[in-house]
Amino acid sequence: EHPYGTLVRVAKVLGKGAITIAGLTPGFDTCLQPERYVAASDDTIAETYTCPLGMRFVMSEDECRDAAALPGFTGFAISGTGSLWPAGCFVYTGNNKLYFNTNTATSQSKYGTNHVRICGQQATYVEKWDGRCEWDNGGGALQTTTSPSLDLTLLQCQGKCSQDPDCLFMGYTASDPYADRRAHCMLWSQCSTTARHYLSDIWKTYTKIVWYIGAKGASCDETCNVVGKRCNLEALLSIDSSTAINNVAARADTACDGAQAWAYDSNPAICTDPSCCNGDCINTCTFGTTSGRSCTASDWTKSRICACEAH
Numbered sequence: 001e002h003p004y005g006t007l008v009r010v011a012k013v014l015g016k017g018a019i020t021i022a023g024l025t026p027g028f029d030t031c032l033q034p035e036r037y038v039a040a041s042d043d044t045i046a047e048t049y050t051c052p053l054g055m056r057f058v059m060s061e062d063e064c065r066d067a068a069a070l071p072g073f074t075g076f077a078i079s080g081t082g083s084l085w086p087a088g089c090f091v092y093t094g095n096n097k098l099y100f101n102t103n104t105a106t107s108q109s110k111y112g113t114n115h116v117r118i119c120g121q122q123a124t125y126v127e128k129w130d131g132r133c134e135w136d137n138g139g140g141a142l143q144t145t146t147s148p149s150l151d152l153t154l155l156q157c158q159g160k161c162s163q164d165p166d167c168l169f170m171g172y173t174a175s176d177p178y179a180d181r182r183a184h185c186m187l188w189s190q191c192s193t194t195a196r197h198y199l200s201d202i203w204k205t206y207t208k209i210v211w212y213i214g215a216k217g218a219s220c221d222e223t224c225n226v227v228g229k230r231c232n233l234e235a236l237l238s239i240d241s242s243t244a245i246n247n248v249a250a251r252a253d254t255a256c257d258g259a260q261a262w263a264y265d266s267n268p269a270i271c272t273d274p275s276c277c278n279g280d281c282i283n284t285c286t287f288g289t290t291s292g293r294s295c296t297a298s299d300w301t302k303s304r305i306c307a308c309e310a311h
Helices: 061-068 154-163 220-226 233-237 242-251
Strands: 006-009 012-014 017-019 029-032 037-039 041-043 048-050 055-057 076-080 088-092 097-101 115-121 124-130 145-150 169-176 182-188 204-213 259-263 269-271 285-288 302-309
Touching: 055 242, 061 076, 061 088, 061 097, 061 115, 061 242, 115 154, 115 242, 124 233, 124 302, 154 169, 154 182, 154 204, 204 220, 204 242, 220 302, 233 302, 242 259, 242 285, 242 302
Parallel strands: 076 097, 259 285
Antiparallel strands: 006 029, 012 017, 037 115, 041 048, 055 115, 088 097, 088 115, 124 204, 145 182, 169 182, 169 204, 204 302, 269 285, 269 302
């Protein structure tokens, strides 16, 4: 066990023998963060890649650079445009470094299995309140929980929630007195805001935030309502840099063609109307802050990038 990840033994067999995945040699113990960033699964015949449930391809160079600094990789190499490289962020297993391909038209590698796309968590998390989801004030039934686990890091707990479509909230403590002071992760499909918060001095509850691109001119309230969720203003307010907006745009399965600190109440957003800058700003993302940023704001020239949580 490692504070940044889980000790794992890696091996993969395709066709005639074992190969290395993300630079990890089969049969050797290696530390990495499997729930935060992973190498995509590959089909050597179709030469395509797929991400695990709850994850998506990393299509932001900023996020690719962030991932490269984590244990399991040996740093970031270069960003460039290649017709044979996989699109977006990928690992070259020859040196275990991450690279970024700005050519998004390609989704596969002609270099074989040693250039593998990187997948990252689909969701982000916002601390909701002290204490884990428990009994409501009326003495109702315990909220449904999925796969509680011991000895996980906070990031690994978030990773489990990201990969479980039924997980909408998670509770975490680094030291549970009722579990021999071990770290304890609990995933929840429901969580009442009137809950009697359990051991609030050691437990924290987090809500899973999923990012969506709204229709042009729609507010985040309208966008989240379409998918049966509600807007999380705290998460919206946290997007105040080019790195942050590139990351959440990628989580919403889109990519910014540049990011600007232009301040609008409807930020974070992406220009989707041909009238933006007389046509020169299509797909430019905006993140500048104002005192009026809200879930209700809208702009007929932009599609908002919305943070949505469960009701």
